[in-house]
Amino acid sequence: MTDTLPTLADIPNGIVSLSDYERFAGETLDTNAWAYFSGASADEITARWNRQAFDRVGLESRVLRHGKGGHTRVELFGKKFEHPILVAPVAHQMLAHPDGEQATAVAAAALDAGFVVSTLASMRLEDIAVAAGPRIWFQLYMQPDRAATLDLVRRAETAGYEAIVVTVDAPVSGARNREQRAGFRLPDGMSAVNLGDYAQHVPSAALQSVVFEHFLPIAAVWSDIEWLAANTSLPVILKGILNADDAERALGYGAAGLIVSNHGGRTLDTLPPTFTVLPRIVDRVAGRAPVLVDGGIRRGTDVLKCIACGASAVMVGRPIVYGLAVAGVRGVAHVLRILRDELELAMALTGCRTLSDAGRDLLVTDPLQLKL
Amino acid sequence: MTDTLPTLADIPNGIVSLSDYERFAGETLDTNAWAYFSGASADEITARWNRQAFDRVGLESRVLRHGKGGHTRVELFGKKFEHPILVAPVAHQMLAHPDGEQATAVAAAALDAGFVVSTLASMRLEDIAVAAGPRIWFQLYMQPDRAATLDLVRRAETAGYEAIVVTVDAPVSGARNREQRAGFRLPDGMSAVNLGDYAQHVPSAALQSVVFEHFLPIAAVWSDIEWLAANTSLPVILKGILNADDAERALGYGAAGLIVSNHGGRTLDTLPPTFTVLPRIVDRVAGRAPVLVDGGIRRGTDVLKCIACGASAVMVGRPIVYGLAVAGVRGVAHVLRILRDELELAMALTGCRTLSDAGRDLLVTDPLQLKL
Amino acid sequence: MTDTLPTLADIPNGIVSLSDYERFAGETLDTNAWAYFSGASADEITARWNRQAFDRVGLESRVLRHGKGGHTRVELFGKKFEHPILVAPVAHQMLAHPDGEQATAVAAAALDAGFVVSTLASMRLEDIAVAAGPRIWFQLYMQPDRAATLDLVRRAETAGYEAIVVTVDAPVSGARNREQRAGFRLPDGMSAVNLGDYAQHVPSAALQSVVFEHFLPIAAVWSDIEWLAANTSLPVILKGILNADDAERALGYGAAGLIVSNHGGRTLDTLPPTFTVLPRIVDRVAGRAPVLVDGGIRRGTDVLKCIACGASAVMVGRPIVYGLAVAGVRGVAHVLRILRDELELAMALTGCRTLSDAGRDLLVTDPLQLKL
Amino acid sequence: MTDTLPTLADIPNGIVSLSDYERFAGETLDTNAWAYFSGASADEITARWNRQAFDRVGLESRVLRHGKGGHTRVELFGKKFEHPILVAPVAHQMLAHPDGEQATAVAAAALDAGFVVSTLASMRLEDIAVAAGPRIWFQLYMQPDRAATLDLVRRAETAGYEAIVVTVDAPVSGARNREQRAGFRLPDGMSAVNLGDYAQHVPSAALQSVVFEHFLPIAAVWSDIEWLAANTSLPVILKGILNADDAERALGYGAAGLIVSNHGGRTLDTLPPTFTVLPRIVDRVAGRAPVLVDGGIRRGTDVLKCIACGASAVMVGRPIVYGLAVAGVRGVAHVLRILRDELELAMALTGCRTLSDAGRDLLVTDPLQLKL
Numbered sequence A, B, C, D: 001m002t003d004t005l006p007t008l009a010d011i012p013n014g015i016v017s018l019s020d021y022e023r024f025a026g027e028t029l030d031t032n033a034w035a036y037f038s039g040a041s042a043d044e045i046t047a048r049w050n051r052q053a054f055d056r057v058g059l060e061s062r063v064l065r066h067g068k069g070g071h072t073r074v075e076l077f078g079k080k081f082e083h084p085i086l087v088a089p090v091a092h093q094m095l096a097h098p099d100g101e102q103a104t105a106v107a108a109a110a111l112d113a114g115f116v117v118s119t120l121a122s123m124r125l126e127d128i129a130v131a132a133g134p135r136i137w138f139q140l141y142m143q144p145d146r147a148a149t150l151d152l153v154r155r156a157e158t159a160g161y162e163a164i165v166v167t168v169d170a171p172v173s174g175a176r177n178r179e180q181r182a183g184f185r186l187p188d189g190m191s192a193v194n195l196g197d198y199a200q201h202v203p204s205a206a207l208q209s210v211v212f213e214h215f216l217p218i219a220a221v222w223s224d225i226e227w228l229a230a231n232t233s234l235p236v237i238l239k240g241i242l243n244a245d246d247a248e249r250a251l252g253y254g255a256a257g258l259i260v261s262n263h264g265g266r267t268l269d270t271l272p273p274t275f276t277v278l279p280r281i282v283d284r285v286a287g288r289a290p291v292l293v294d295g296g297i298r299r300g301t302d303v304l305k306c307i308a309c310g311a312s313a314v315m316v317g318r319p320i321v322y323g324l325a326v327a328g329v330r331g332v333a334h335v336l337r338i339l340r341d342e343l344e345l346a347m348a349l350t351g352c353r354t355l356s357d358a359g360r361d362l363l364v365t366d367p368l369q370l371k372l
Ligand SMILES: Cc1cc2nc3c(=O)[nH]c(=O)nc-3n(C[C@H](O)[C@H](O)[C@H](O)COP(=O)(O)O)c2cc1C
Pocket: A036, A037, A038, A050, A088, A089, A090, A091, A118, A119, A120, A139, A167, A239, A261, A262, A263, A264, A265, A266, A294, A295, A296, A297, A315, A316, A317, A318, A319
């Protein structure tokens, strides 16, 4: 770690929003890393939809209400969070900054943000935990061997992670054309260190279909979720749910929570944007478990719109690594600070003292349409 | 004042519409002032929506009607106005032109336009009133101290203002990223002179949440409106109402009129455009009080569309300061002249002799949609 | 006239559609003339809508039908037309080409197209008639003095015009900003020669409202139509009708036909596109009179779509003068030839032997919308 | 043939999707050939719609399902296909690459793709068959003389073609403006060799209407289909059906299958996109015959969307010739490989083990619309 105390002193001038961080990161990162972090699948339609879905929906203003004593606090799985903005699991963060996941951990802790560490972190999950605050979760890619999976879970439990986030939407890797065009590969010396001890499964060249003959046979299925939930005391949260039927199944197989996610548009292109599928999932879950959401959240208003739809909290992916790339710990902290400030502004101007004041009546679904 | 008699003699060639003034102002103003006047909140979606909402709606033509004796007159709060176009309150006008609010006042008077003076004017409200015509209103930002608020109101009453416009949509300032990126600040020597005599409230650096712990606790609430209405003989008009429930409340707490406004998109981004929320508010108010509207009005057809929806009058913000920046008094006068001429054209071509001929049947909500 | 026999020999290479003529005309005409011909009112929204309305609607294909003996013939007001494409009245055609309206007349005759001569033609209506074929109509702007109006009508009758097209949508001139910015004026020596003998009415500078005090008082009203219809044996066709109520009135006051038109977007901006209002007008007229339409027709498919909606024929404005500007008689002829060829193609591929085979079932109103 | 064994060794770097091939082909082909292959009719609206129709529709994700043993196999007209992606008939392939249709045949065979050979191939259908795999069909343009038609069919039968695809949507050639502007003509030595032996019908210059007097009288009609079906033992498949009524008729006149196609937008502009008309046709056919579809298919997700709507298989046109132009056999093979891989990915991520798992519930028709 080059520094541990986040201050915003040397953030470049003119950075005042998450989109500014994106722009600056595009100039800071090399082509390889930029393609990896910013890219999405195929024509990146889902990635764009994630943003557009928010930008088409309006918020009701409500004026002259008492706002004193308001706050952004939320409780998730029995733990208190100062605000509903979590850091999404993003692999290989040392590609963005030498301080990698530890820097992100420090910033998240300083800004009271929950932090989800990826299975594919570029640092050992134990080392990240040391730098982190109390609200950390471990994102798990189920391994072909249950023993490996269980070992990862035990390590996370031991290191103090408070939940297991199982990412279920990536049994195969998406057609990430931007990465492919850039010829992306991890730099020498960087790797998924947390998986170093387990056997890797490389597809044989002789297969007719790498999808149906290699990847799907070793991919997790619903019964594996049941097994996992039975084998850890931590809440198991499924990440990558996009419709009500899978949400229902998730609860049935033991999930304690859900994250509505399309992996930031990085798996299958033209999966629907997360924001528009959120209400149906919230309706089906009907309070039986917290529903979180990620994908394209860049503004405090986006956060509030999700909460208004019934999400308990949100996660942010790319902006975090952009902050990391541009200014390390301070960048990540600044990203989180901006987003939280914007959320408070949005609450103030829509007359919400607490997040529970934000319901669906806050949302204007067709703001441009004149109705007479 | 460099001149008092508006003539259009030395307007730059090629200025024939309000959008031309915008373009010229962008070239005339320095980056600082341009960011301040033209900027809006966050991604400026609401600001764009304000315009798009008008540009998507059609007007019915009605031909061969008698038009003789037609006029644009309207009565508001017992006073006659030659036409329904008012100058919206815009702060710090000396940033646009050394003649500042006085120039605007002169031009508004010459063009028979109502003029609303901002609490944050760069000239003393008394000095502006001297230059102004009879139809002036005072825009009030409620002060944390009731004494200060009352003092402002008394000064306005004394100076001859005919109404108090209380802006209720800005308890906190929006995330005006364009301004922030430009590092906007008022030039030396310019300030909100009308507030100079009252104590200012600066947020302490120690606060966890500047929104919930500083701004909201000192912000006005509904009961303050009731108190204000009880303490002035002038009509109290609430500016910044965007939905029917708040409109209802406003009337209940003593407002004599409403201005449907999202502050030109400068407070919370993705608030709905004013034009599309107007009909529901007019319906709820149901004639109990005049409803005005502002935001994105740039064409005579925009004015007519608002009137057709049931607005009593409209206000125009940025174009006025663009006119001021480009050509001082003459520029403001020209802006108002263009808009009024365009309104008359629009009335003539839609077969309206008077504004009361313009009803909702004049509006085509989906002009591009073929219906078979 | 520099030539009388249209051949397509020296049309510039690469001109294969009406949009090519637009492009070439933009390069051929000087700024002044280009602004006049291509410009429309205000932000030119209606002009764009005219085009977009066609481009959003699909056509059904119908295959393997017998097409032998098919044709494009149509009868209007008791006269036979080889095809339903007429030349719209466009003023001041000598601004496009020294051969002016005479060239257009020759080309229209050669291509069997009906030709409507504007009151504001740059050549005498009598001289144009000499060069023209049998299918010519006279477009009339009603004059403030009935005597002048009647004189124009008598001259048209005498010269062999077969119908009087009364343009009713321009009692005042639109805010044609593009022209204004270009400082458009007629070149020396060019004028509305057909009006030279009548007294002109210039607005006095002293007026408060030039619209309500000058133009509307001298504008025609419904009873003038009744008077006109009673005073000529020619069919009176009203041009500039945009809704069913005015269509009904038109028939009531003696009109023998209607032209659905928004003057190519040149009068009031945001009037609806002609194509989308056409069906409601056709429905109301219910066969009592022919309904024609103009505005944005640039493709054979546009013609067919109008016919399918129930129009009897269409008129084309700007493309004609673009053809004239680029290549005189030959250009106009080529424009008409392209459009007719495209119409025949469209008929062939939609399985229409004659225009009466084209009904509303040919139109796909939401071609991009998947319906499951 | 310069080579027969497809390897992907020397594909240019950075080609990872079909759109990359389009880009590279645009740089490889000369203006003439590029205009021919990439162009479409008139304003190319239908061509764009073909793509947009896919890009507006979402796919449901379904997670954690068993995928082992999955495959892409499909049966058509009693024959097995490894996957549902066929090569559409595209004329004059030697214009793209000297190896022409033979190269395409080799690549299609190597990738187990059905291949449809055009009547207008630049090589003799017998010579193409020699290079091809077992799954080849012959695309037939019905000739004015039945004898010529029958001769073509007999040659195809003899050469081993397994079906006759009759293209019915081009009785006349579309207004292909891009080609016309480029002055497209076939290079010397290239021609529609398969028609060389039959008399050609050239329109006489004296005709009034080349469409109604030349082309339509010699065009095929429904009874010709009946005759053809009765005169060949091969299944007759009609290509170019765009609505349910024509689909019904096709079955009635003896068609064994249908291809929903608008000829890649090359005949009549503003014909609807094939994807949106597909469901109604599938519904009407109701399993009586296989329904295939082409037009704008560029992604595995597009293929899956068509299958989900009820198509049995899809065809791909331009991308194949782009692959051919860029890298001959290897290019075509790569295009097919990419598309099949993407299809498998799409199946995996939507939880489809086989194509029959893909139903309409997989499709999200309005993915951006928030519904509360
Ligand atoms: C570069 C990158 C790497 C990611 N790595 C992981 C990962 O290892 N595990 C995981 O569950 N999600 C991963 N994600 C998905 C994120 O957790 C999250 O769902 C997504 O980024 C949210 O969208 P946003 O980036 O638009 O905020 C990754 C996303 C990105 C952009």
